[in-house]
Amino acid sequence: MTATTALLLIPLLVPFAVPALARRCLARLAPVTALWALTLAVVVLAGASVAALGALLLTGLLKLPVFAGLGDLIHPLRTASDLVVLPAAAAATGALTVGAWTLGRSALRQLRAFRIARTQADRRPAAGDLCVIESPHPDAYALPGRPHRIVVTTAMLRSLGPDEREALFAHERAHNAGGHHRFLLVAELAAHCHPGLRPVRASIALAAERAADEAAAVAVGDRRLTARAIARAALATRASHSTRPDFAPAATTGPVPQRVAALLAAPSRHPRAASWIALLLAVCATLSAGASAAGVLAFHHEVEVAQGEEPR
Secondary structure, three states: OOHHHHHHHHHHHHHHHHHHHHHHHHHHOOHHHHHHHHHHHHHHHHHHHHHHHHHHHHHHHOOOHHHHHHOOOOOOOOOOOHHHHHHHHHHHHHHHHHHHHHHHHHHHHHHHHHHHHHHHHHOOOEEOOEEEEOOOOOOEEEEOOOOOEEEEEHHHHHHOOHHHHHHHHHHHHHHHHHOHHHHHHHHHHHHHHOHHHHHHHHHHHHHHHHHHHHHHHHHHOOHHHHHHHHHHHHHHHOOOOOOOOOOOOOOOOOOHHHHHHHHHOOOOOOHHHHHHHHHHHHHHHHHHHHHHHHHHHHHHHHHHHHOOOOOO
């Protein structure tokens, strides 16, 4: 195995260590900080893994005479043994193909759901940012777009008391104010780039919900009321099926008991432990990005050598 191949394998292995770090990140960092830290980390890790897969794919293709001719190679490309390069290239091709296919399917499904939800909301009169939809199914969520909307069904309104409704609305407004749908979209994209990042998608969604929980508690001035509103809304929607897109955040998603417990508990922070978690995330992202960049540059140099543009 050459140094180039070894470098390109590092970004494909590092993401498998991130889900455990993500869980600790949620426990140690403030929700907004955890949301940003995890999202930035998965952006770097996903980009590095895709770049590494692309370089492995091109390495295998340039070992074939037809592609070597198209690449103007006048010397054989210096790589590891074909017993390593060709299976790695085949695996990279499969991973990129599956990722693109599942991402395309998810994008079409989410776009269809968003258009339906947006059309439904735009047809209803709105009171400010609040849009009430007549439905026997309890549901409430933050709908991005222009303008942002808080969509709530009549069944959900009947399930909550007046104070609980205000807490629920404050939660959804926090989602829209924080642009949390963007974080969810990034997490969805990263999940299709590398299988190790799929569990982190749930951690980012939970961080977004926890951030909205805390913002709602501040807005209504009562953590217990906010916890009760979220719990009752979640119980009401337990047997209900929602057609909203996955990137439209809602107070009833994620591990609600964990979120309620966090609201009822006194906020506690562990600065030293939080610093170590943030540092480890940064190390993983930096290592992955650095190895990917070095591997791609080394591959590019080998191509130039094979083209006769650089000395062997």
